[in-house]
Amino acid sequence: MAATALKPLADRLDELRDWLARETPRDLPYDLDARFPRLVEWQRKLYDAGWLGYGWPAEFGGNGGGPTDKVILSVELARAAAPVPAGTIGLGVIGPTLTRFGTDAQRRRFLPPMLRGDEIWSQGFSEPEAGSDLASLRTRAEKVEGGYIVSGRKTWTSWGQFARWCGVLARTDPDVPKHKGISLLMVDMESEGAQTFPLVQMTGDAEFTETLFERVFVPDENLVGQPGDGWNLALDILAHERGPLVVRRQVEIAVGFEGIVENARRLVAAGVLADDARLRERVGRAWAQLRMLEAYAAGLMGHLVHGDLGPEASIGKRLVTEVEQAVFELGFDILGASRGLAEDAVPGMNADKWTRDYLYSRAASIYGGAAEIQRGIIAQRVLGLPRA
Amino acid sequence: MSAAAPDYAQEIQRSAREILARTASTEGLLERLRAEDAAAQAGWFRLLSGEAAGGLGAGPAELAALFREIGRHLAAGPWVDTVVAAGLLRDHADLGPDTALIGYLPEPGAVVEFAAVADVLVVRGPDSIGLARGALAMPLKSFDLAGRPAQVDLTGATVEAVVEGAEAERVAVAIARLARVARSGELAGLAAAALDMSVRYAGERVQFDRPIGAFQAVQHRIAEMAVTRTAVDSALAAIVTLAASEGTDAEQAALYEYAAGEARTVVLSALQVHGGIGFSAEHPLHAYIKRVLRLQAVAGEGEPLLDLGGRLLAG
Numbered sequence: 197m198a199a200t201a202l203k204p205l206a207d208r209l210d211e212l213r214d215w216l217a218r219e220t221p222r223d224l225p226y227d228l229d230a231r232f233p234r235l236v237e238w239q240r241k242l243y244d245a246g247w248l249g250y251g252w253p254a255e256f257g258g259n260g261g262g263p264t265d266k267v268i269l270s271v272e273l274a275r276a277a278a279p280v281p282a283g284t285i286g287l288g289v290i291g292p293t294l295t296r297f298g299t300d301a302q303r304r305r306f307l308p309p310m311l312r313g314d315e316i317w318s319q320g321f322s323e324p325e326a327g328s329d330l331a332s333l334r335t336r337a338e339k340v341e342g343g344y345i346v347s348g349r350k351t352w353t354s355w356g357q358f359a360r361w362c363g364v365l366a367r368t369d370p371d372v373p374k375h376k377g378i379s380l381l382m383v384d385m386e387s388e389g390a391q392t393f394p395l396v397q398m399t400g401d402a403e404f405t406e407t408l409f410e411r412v413f414v415p416d417e418n419l420v421g422q423p424g425d426g427w428n429l430a431l432d433i434l435a436h437e438r439g440p441l442v443v444r445r446q447v448e449i450a451v452g453f454e455g456i457v458e459n460a461r462r463l464v465a466a467g468v469l470a471d472d473a474r475l476r477e478r479v480g481r482a483w484a485q486l487r488m489l490e491a492y493a494a495g496l497m498g499h500l501v502h503g504d505l506g507p508e509a510s511i512g513k514r515l516v517t518e519v520e521q522a523v524f525e526l527g528f529d530i531l532g533a534s535r536g537l538a539e540d541a542v543p544g545m546n547a548d549k550w551t552r553d554y555l556y557s558r559a560a561s562i563y564g565g566a567a568e569i570q571r572g573i574i575a576q577r578v579l580g581l582p583r584a
Numbered sequence: 585m586s587a588a589a590p591d592y593a594q595e596i597q598r599s600a601r602e603i604l605a606r607t608a609s610t611e612g613l614l615e616r617l618r619a620e621d622a623a624a625q626a627g628w629f630r631l632l633s634g635e636a637a638g639g640l641g642a643g644p645a646e647l648a649a650l651f652r653e654i655g656r657h658l659a660a661g662p663w664v665d666t667v668v669a670a671g672l673l674r675d676h677a678d679l680g681p682d683t684a685l686i687g688y689l690p691e692p693g694a695v696v697e698f699a700a701v702a703d704v705l706v707v708r709g710p711d712s713i714g715l716a717r718g719a720l721a722m723p724l725k726s727f728d729l730a731g732r733p734a735q736v737d738l739t740g741a742t743v744e745a746v747v748e749g750a751e752a753e754r755v756a757v758a759i760a761r762l763a764r765v766a767r768s769g770e771l772a773g774l775a776a777a778a779l780d781m782s783v784r785y786a787g788e789r790v791q792f793d794r795p796i797g798a799f800q801a802v803q804h805r806i807a808e809m810a811v812t813r814t815a816v817d818s819a820l821a822a823i824v825t826l827a828a829s830e831g832t833d834a835e836q837a838a839l840y841e842y843a844a845g846e847a848r849t850v851v852l853s854a855l856q857v858h859g860g861i862g863f864s865a866e867h868p869l870h871a872y873i874k875r876v877l878r879l880q881a882v883a884g885e886g887e888p889l890l891d892l893g894g895r896l897l898a899g
Binding site for chain 1: 797800810811815821841
């Protein structure tokens, strides 16, 4: 592993693709509780084969490598229709934050088990009363001898029920303006007083939880950055998440589109879908949108290399959302009278999957900063329009 | 395909921006460019010609950069035909001085922009491409101020073939492909200009005691314009990429139709932001809108998105 790791991932694409074609698990159960352990197994396999360490510092369990290596891996996973590894929040959100802002001791403690999938992470940002207005969050972290006492309620915590650790935004100083009194704490979910309750989404899955903290003790060494840094860390995390998300998601949508066209052919052959001008135009338009997005993502890779992607990432987030929603709406609409059914009227039409994918696509304009939040960022921080 | 260095497109863009900032307007631009800047324009007129023919040997990326600036400045002129058709034909035929303005008739009856002022009319025949002499150009009235269309009557004209047979077919396809790049570039420039104008105007125009750009309803509209403008730019990038590979005309045409639709959305949003001022002809916005509408119309022989969708469904 150490010898090959010196070679950039971009030069090992053929090898990676061969490996993925051979090793990608194809028989994952749909049920989340049965599925999750398999995703953990998949992450370990990726790590042990030397792929997952790309883009992570070598002294903390990674292989070294450049800033785009992680993106290349996620794109290749998407292209191979391989599952996303279990520890996606740790790998995509908390890990990069610790790499940039953590102490060496924190990196040494947390990164290796995060990469191997031994410890799964969640992020405790949103609250029932603090969604788009994240800075008004109410979870408190009270300073005590040797640490903090955390109390509050988080919601929409992705993978919360499987997480050993949670990156929690909490108010450490109620006496300063709301953006300034927030800190980021790493909370051990095995601590006394930490509890999760699965929340079922409109897709029928329970990918997230409500997360309750009742006087949970968090030691000082689990504070990321300085007290009061939390808001800026959160903005940085969300902005850094957007670029790679666009690049990966674009490939996933393209793979989805291929499946949709194939399904359309099946439905036309079965006589339940008319191959008319309306259908053709929508298919052609979705194709054009995907090619547009692919070209956009190619340009984005340059910015990811240079690390100079600022608030304009919000434009990418809007674009990918628009395309995702158009493509999966097409996938849903061609089901015709079977829309919303979980059983197949035509063998192989997979009404259940395409209905879920459609419903899931509607979340794209809500999570990671709702469309309205992105528009505000674009208007004020990219275009410089005056604040109200 | 392109012999040019990667930053060559940026250089073209810089020089075009500088020239156009001095000269652009929908009125009289041609005359001024001819009189004052002909030498400086040499780069445009010879952009695509091979180095053997004294050209710069540039490719689709440089072409897109130039036309982006032409669109941004709403620069009236027969640039698509002169830069693209003539650029590719100079390798085969003597078209006169560098600065000769060219009109290109892709098929009988087609509308040719600026045919009435063209020095040379190039005609695509059934089996050749030739230079027409004695053709009659009949100007058509148009809402579009940046393109002066005309119909061409070839009755009584003589056409001297300069490229024939399979080579003529190859050149005609290349012209169509690169003309799409040029027009997409123009669309991207028009959309960018409309966005810039709107951002500026929303910061200046005061209603209800504040700049209208401070209202969320206006901010969100302009933010979506920026998103859609980026879609036009990205579609342009895809069209440029496709221009370098043979046999992708259906895909390219579909992307052009898509890009034109998105550009139209942007300029119409700009009109809404500008309100009554934008609807008044004293403000230049209307000229940008009409140019986009014309560019959308000239590209769409048939229905490329629909056709492409049909091909994808056929497998």
